[in-house]
Amino acid sequence: MKNxxxxxxxxxxxxxxxxxxxxxxxxxxxxxxxxxTLIQLTVERILPLVGREDMFISTNEDYLPLVRQQLxxxxxxxxxxxxxxxxxxxxxxxxxxxxxxKYGEETVMIVLPSDHLIKYxxxxxxxxxxxxxxxxxxxxxxxxxxxxxEAETGYGYIKFRPDEMEDRGYRVDHFAEKPSLELAxxxxxxxxxxxxxxxxxxxxxxxxxxxxxxxxxxxxxLSVIRDAVSTSQEEEIVRKIYPGFPSISIDYGIMxxxxxxxxxxxxxGWDDVGSWLAIERIQRSNEYGNISSGNVITVNxxxxxxxxxxxxxxxxxxxDTIVVDTEDATLICAKNSTADIKKVLENLKICNRDEYL
Amino acid sequence: MKNxxxxxxxxxxxxxxxxxxxxxxxxxxxxxxxxxTLIQLTVERILPLVGREDMFISTNEDYLPLVRQQLxxxxxxxxxxxxxxxxxxxxxxxxxxxxxxKYGEETVMIVLPSDHLIKYxxxxxxxxxxxxxxxxxxxxxxxxxxxxxEAETGYGYIKFRPDEMEDRGYRVDHFAEKPSLELAxxxxxxxxxxxxxxxxxxxxxxxxxxxxxxxxxxxxxLSVIRDAVSTSQEEEIVRKIYPGFPSISIDYGIMxxxxxxxxxxxxxGWDDVGSWLAIERIQRSNEYGNISSGNVITVNxxxxxxxxxxxxxxxxxxxDTIVVDTEDATLICAKNSTADIKKVLENLKICNRDEYL
Numbered sequence: 001m002k003n004x005x006x007x008x009x010x011x012x013x014x015x016x017x018x019x020x021x022x023x024x025x026x027x028x029x030x031x032x033x034x035x036x037t038l039i040q041l042t043v044e045r046i047l048p049l050v051g052r053e054d055m056f057i058s059t060n061e062d063y064l065p066l067v068r069q070q071l072x073x074x075x076x077x078x079x080x081x082x083x084x085x086x087x088x089x090x091x092x093x094x095x096x097x098x099x100x101x102k103y104g105e106e107t108v109m110i111v112l113p114s115d116h117l118i119k120y121x122x123x124x125x126x127x128x129x130x131x132x133x134x135x136x137x138x139x140x141x142x143x144x145x146x147x148x149x150e151a152e153t154g155y156g157y158i159k160f161r162p163d164e165m166e167d168r169g170y171r172v173d174h175f176a177e178k179p180s181l182e183l184a185x186x187x188x189x190x191x192x193x194x195x196x197x198x199x200x201x202x203x204x205x206x207x208x209x210x211x212x213x214x215x216x217x218x219x220x221x222l223s224v225i226r227d228a229v230s231t232s233q234e235e236e237i238v239r240k241i242y243p244g245f246p247s248i249s250i251d252y253g254i255m256x257x258x259x260x261x262x263x264x265x266x267x268x269g270w271d272d273v274g275s276w277l278a279i280e281r282i283q284r285s286n287e288y289g290n291i292s293s294g295n296v297i298t299v300n301x302x303x304x305x306x307x308x309x310x311x312x313x314x315x316x317x318x319x320d321t322i323v324v325d326t327e328d329a330t331l332i333c334a335k336n337s338t339a340d341i342k343k344v345l346e347n348l349k350i351c352n353r354d355e356y357l
Numbered sequence: 358m359k360n361x362x363x364x365x366x367x368x369x370x371x372x373x374x375x376x377x378x379x380x381x382x383x384x385x386x387x388x389x390x391x392x393x394t395l396i397q398l399t400v401e402r403i404l405p406l407v408g409r410e411d412m413f414i415s416t417n418e419d420y421l422p423l424v425r426q427q428l429x430x431x432x433x434x435x436x437x438x439x440x441x442x443x444x445x446x447x448x449x450x451x452x453x454x455x456x457x458x459k460y461g462e463e464t465v466m467i468v469l470p471s472d473h474l475i476k477y478x479x480x481x482x483x484x485x486x487x488x489x490x491x492x493x494x495x496x497x498x499x500x501x502x503x504x505x506x507e508a509e510t511g512y513g514y515i516k517f518r519p520d521e522m523e524d525r526g527y528r529v530d531h532f533a534e535k536p537s538l539e540l541a542x543x544x545x546x547x548x549x550x551x552x553x554x555x556x557x558x559x560x561x562x563x564x565x566x567x568x569x570x571x572x573x574x575x576x577x578x579l580s581v582i583r584d585a586v587s588t589s590q591e592e593e594i595v596r597k598i599y600p601g602f603p604s605i606s607i608d609y610g611i612m613x614x615x616x617x618x619x620x621x622x623x624x625x626g627w628d629d630v631g632s633w634l635a636i637e638r639i640q641r642s643n644e645y646g647n648i649s650s651g652n653v654i655t656v657n658x659x660x661x662x663x664x665x666x667x668x669x670x671x672x673x674x675x676x677d678t679i680v681v682d683t684e685d686a687t688l689i690c691a692k693n694s695t696a697d698i699k700k701v702l703e704n705l706k707i708c709n710r711d712e713y714l
Contacts, residue, residue, distance in 0.1 A: 018671070299700045312686035312713055314375070314701045317694025321675070329669035330682070332689060337674025343656045344671040356669055 002107050003132055005050045006095035008198075009039055009059040009067060009114040010082055014345050015275045015338070018329040019307070022357045027115035028066045031273060032282055037070055038273065039114040046110065048125040049132065054103075056080055057114075058095050077230070083239045088198075089253035090218060090245035093211055094238070096204050097222045101229035105205035108135050111250075113198045117282060119269025127266045130168040131201040134262055139209065141255070142169055142201040145194025145263040146270045151184035154274060156196035156251060158263050159187075169262030175255050194265055196251065197272075210254045218245050218253075275338040276322045279305050294325065303335075329356055359464050360489055362407045363452035366396055366416040366424060366471040367439055371702050372632045372695070375686040376664070379714045384472040385423045388630060389639055390650075394427055395630065396471040403467065405482040406489065411460075413437055414471075415452050434587070440596045445555075446610035447575060447602035450568055451595070453561050454579045458586035462562035465492050468607075470555045474639060476626025484623045487525040488558040491619055496566065498612070499526060499558040502551025502620040503627045508541035511631060513553035513608060515620050516544075526619030532612050551622055553608065554629075567611045575602050575610075632695040633679045636662050651682065660692075686713055 013026040020026045027039040036044070043055060056078045059067050067079055080098055082091060092111055099109050110128065118124045131142040145158045157176040164171035175196065179187060187193035211219040221241040228237035255261060271281055285291045290298055294308025301315040305322045313325060322338070324331040333341060348356050370383040377383045384396040393401070400412060413435045416424050424436055437455055439448060449468055456466050467485065475481045488499040502515045514533040521528035532553065536544060544550035568576035578598045585594035612618060628638055642648045647655055651665025658672040662679045670682060679695070681688040690698060705713050 018669075297701050297704050299697050299704070300694060312375075314686065314688050314698075315690075316688065316697045316701060317691030318678070318689055319691075321678075321689070323689060325687070329671065330687060331671050331673065332675055332678070332680060333672075334674030334676075337657060340656050340673045341671075344654050344673060347654050347656070 002054060002103055003050045003110065004054045004056065004099050004103060004107050005046050005110040005112060006056045006058055006092065006099065007039065007042055007112050007114045008088065008091060009057050009063060010085060010091065011113075011115060012085075013115065014342055017341055017345060018324055018326045018331050018356070023062060024066070025063070025115070026273065027113075028063070028070060031279060032117070033284075038117065039067075040070055041117065042112055042114045043071060043074070045118060045121050045124060046112065046128070049128055050110065053078075056095050056098055058082065058091050060085065081238075082242060084243045085247070086242065086245045087247045088250040089215065089248045090242065092200075092207070092250050093215075093218055093222045093245075094225065094242065096207050096211075097226035098229050100204045100208070101226050103204075105203065105208060107204050108132050108201060109204055109207070111198075111200040113272075115273060116197070117271040117273050117278075119271070121268075124266070124268035127168075127264055127268060128199075128201070131264050134167045134169045134264070135201045135203055135206070137167070139206045139260055140166075140169075140202065141206060141210065141258055141261045143172070143255070143261060143263045144197045144199040144201075144266045146197050147265050147267050148188050148193065148195050151181060151188045152195065153178060153181050153184050155272070157184075157187050157193045158196050159193055160263050160265075162192055166262055169264045172261035172263050175251055194263055195270075197266070197270055200250070206260070207254075210258050210260070214254050214257045215246075215248070221245060275341075276305060276324065276333070277335060277338055279307075305335075359411060359460055360407045360467065361411045361413065361456050361460060361464050362403050362467040362469060363413045363415055363449065363456065364396065364399055364469050364471045365445065365448060366414050366420060367442060367448065368470075368472060369442075370472065371699055374698055374702055375681055375683045375688050375713070380419060381423070382420070382472070383630065384470075385420070385427060388636060389474070390641075395474065396424075397427055398474065399469055399471045400428060400431070402475060402478050402481060403469065403485070406485055407467065410435070413452055413455055415439065415448050417442065438595075439599060441600045442604070443599065443602045444604045445607040446572060446605045447599065449557075449564070449607050450572075450575055450579045450602075451582065451599065453564050453568075454583035455586050457561045457565070458583050460561075462560065462565060464561050465489050465558065466561055466564070468555075468557040470629075472630060473554070474628040474630050474635075476628070478625075481623070481625035484525075484621055484625060485556075485558070488621050491524045491526045491621070492558045492560055492563070494524070496563045496617055497523070497526075497559065498563060498567065498615055498618045500529070500612070500618060500620045501554045501556040501558075501623045503554050504622050504624050505545050505550065505552050508538060508545045509552065510535060510538050510541050512629070514541075514544050514550045515553050516550055517620050517622075519549055523619055526621045529618035529620050532608055551620055552627075554623070554627055557607070563617070564611075567615050567617070571611050571614050572603075572605070578602060632698075633662060633681065633690070634692060634695055636664075662692075 016026050030037045052073045058080045060082045135142045159173040160170035228234050283291045289303035292306035295312045296306050296308045298315045301318045303320050307324045320335040322333045373383050387394045409430045415437045417439045492499045516530040517527035518530050585591050640648045646660035649663035652669045653663050653665045655672045658675045660677050664681045677692040679690045
């Protein structure tokens with residue numbers, strides 16, 4: 001059976017400002033020392049399971065040129081443009097409709113975010129193979145769960161049933177939204193919770209059935225779209241139907257409701273690259289704890305992240321600071337304040353300084 | 358009797374890098390909110406005592422265009438170019454030679470650094486008038502002493518004799534070089550020491566006599582130069598003689614040896630603007646303790662000095678940090694580390710990156 005992939009590349013993250021912008025979100029940035037962008041690494045990572053001709057990219061008009069430029073080997077007809085943003089449930093449904101039309105409903109589709117990083121690619125591919133096997137076997141929604149290493153409050157959690165195994169997957173009891181710190185600590189110490197990675201594997205027919213059960217209106221629209229794909233009416237039909245879908249996440253719309261979910265715990269060095277602090281996990285620091293690139297001089301400076309360019313940046317007596325220089329803006333941020341970067345963007349929005357967004 | 362002034366503008370300070378450069382030293386920078394440069398403020402400050410046509414600027418070839426541009430009303434023939442740098446004793450001697458030729462030896466000359474700031478200009482002018490009066494009266498070298506408000510180890514000190522007064526001046530016992538912290542504390546608590554401001558007042562004949570006593574070779578050379586000033590041979594003679602002078606400060610060469618010195622204590626808000634920290638004394642901070650200029654956004658940021666330009670600088674969660682942005686370099690320096698800025702310049706020198714010096 002053919003494996004396909006749907007790479008979700010419509011996100012508009014703000015947490016890597018000033019490098020990420022409205023017109024250049026995180027998935028199109030290179031944050032690793034190899035110079036490859038996050039979406040390019042996502043494609044490479046699944047090559048052991050999916051050929052490039054079977055990868056689909058879900059994005060929007062704004063990012064179409066970036067997708068074409070960064071992924072020139074993905075077939076043009078596999079790039080799916082959402083006419084408006086409707087969150088992940090309709091987005092994944094739209095991808096499923098395209099894949100169904102091209103390969104039929106028995107095809108397995110792997111759904112992946114395009115802006116995460118994974119350290120151990122072979123382990124990841126092995127886990128994904130287990131997931132594909134479990135998804136092929138029946139009407140199963142399979143998610144990759146991440147073994148949590150701290151009480152993170154920024155992620156959703158998956159409660160699984162340790163005594164209900166199927167191949168390498170555990171039956172999922174329920175999805176839990178982002179918890180309080182107290183609850184997160186409880187989850188982590190219980191050993192029965194995993195982080196929700198947002199990586200899903202299922203047959204197209206399986207997810208379509210769940211749309212039919214839990215979002216019947218969307219399912220009806222997706223059926224119309226599926227029939228129109230690869231016809232002269234494709235664009236018109238998508239533009240007509242898609243905006244009518246509700247803006248709902250796949251977690252909320254389907255995963256929290258379905259009773260067909262399995263999770264396979266993964267230990268492949270998953271990183272959602274949620275803020276500039278992720279650079280410390282991704283890149284090697286020098287003897288002073290600094291991670292720097294570009295034209296940088298440091299004097300008595302330690303544990304800093306410095307992303308420079310041609311322009312000289314001289315750091316003197318600094319600690320625990322993030323500096324990101326771009327052509328029109330420089331961010332200087334205490335490491336413990338990355339969550340406040342969004343306040344800079346709010347300020348810019350209020351002042352109508354859209355050129356910096 | 359005519360008052361003249363000699364403004365010393367040949368200095369090459371590094372402590373305001375990256376705004377100050379080899380080709381743009383501190384005296385030519387604007388550090389106050391009025392946009393005037395330090396040397397322009399120096400000229401304005403002495404206008405109550407000295408007309409612009411009687412002001413002489415001592416500088417060098419490199420800074421000649423800056424002097425002309427910033428002080429267009431100073432007569433061209435009053436701009437004195439040192440062919441090489443020979444510290445303040447020969448520099449002041451050269452100025453004295455020019456003034457002697459133009460106005461005769463009984464003229465009073467006021468010698469001032471061009472890179473200091475003074476807060477209370479009227480008080481300064483009043484003190485200077487007292488000094489001029491004392492200098493005119495006889496063969497006195499008069500210095501303005503600053504009442505110290507802390508045990509500063511970066512300045513020279515003047516020990517005066519509280520019971521030997523002449524008009525508003527105290528007889529100086531001796532000049533003391535930059536002290537240890539312990540000694541500085543002793544000086545300040547004794548109430549018999551003042552900071553050496555580097556502002557001197559004397560008749561040309563008085564300082565010439567001291568050159569004759571303590572630096573007779575220099576005196577001989579200065580006499581030759583004086584005769585050549587305003588003749589066709591002026592430039593040739595200066596270029597021939599000046600480089601032969603020893604490189605010695607006026608403090609070391611004359612003030613520490615002379616027994617004709619009086620000091621007038623001043624309380625006019627003197628500031629030698631020795632580092633970026635001086636900005637806190639010069640400019641008003643906002644409610645968060647930040648002093649910023651240019652295109653700057655701050656979020657949870659306090660007690661910072663931010664000198665921006667058109668390019669956006671966003672500061673998030675920062676404290677006690679100095680940020681100075683220029684076209685080709687950005688400094689990010691902890692407030693307690695300004696003394697280490699020179700290490701950046703050493704680094705640049707070693708690496709032959711002269712474009713940043």
